[in-house]
Amino acid sequence: MSRLRLKSTGNLGAVLMGEISLRVGIGRDFHRLSDGRALVLCGVTVAESGGCVAHSDGDCAVHALADALLGAAALPAIGRMFPDTDETNRGRNSIGMLGEVIELLAQNHLSVINVDMVIQIERPRLDAFLGKMQNNLAKALGTKAGNIGIKATSAENTGPIGRGEAMEVLCVCLLRLLPEENNG
């Protein structure tokens, strides 16, 4: 495929003709919350307490995103890549793990088109942090902030999320398999 046609990867005709492969992925992460942990989401420390109980820094949003990206590539989940049985992963920075996932995707000739996520947490409200979170993810993924959707929602005081015992993040992503590597 020529350089010129590579630039037109947004062309629906090329997608339909099978010249460009798109890969969709979904990720979901769920954590218990604890007063003894800082709440870190998309690399932003949102609160000094009420964070996720986890072996790593507990960045639930980045974990869901990483699983969506790995899923789109049909690769094993992040828990397999960075097992909690490995002491080197204790307290590990999740944005750093995301960087390794992106590297793995690049090796597989995959690049991110866009990402969309829903963060479900009862408190605190995340509105003031969403811009910074979006920028952090865009930087980590090597894309524009306009390709990163982040929405926050509460559980209306119902269930474990509504009682502030846990949080959940759902994430979908769309990747492009670079044409010269597209073997159908």
Ligand SMILES: [Zn+2]
């Ligand atoms: Zn997690």
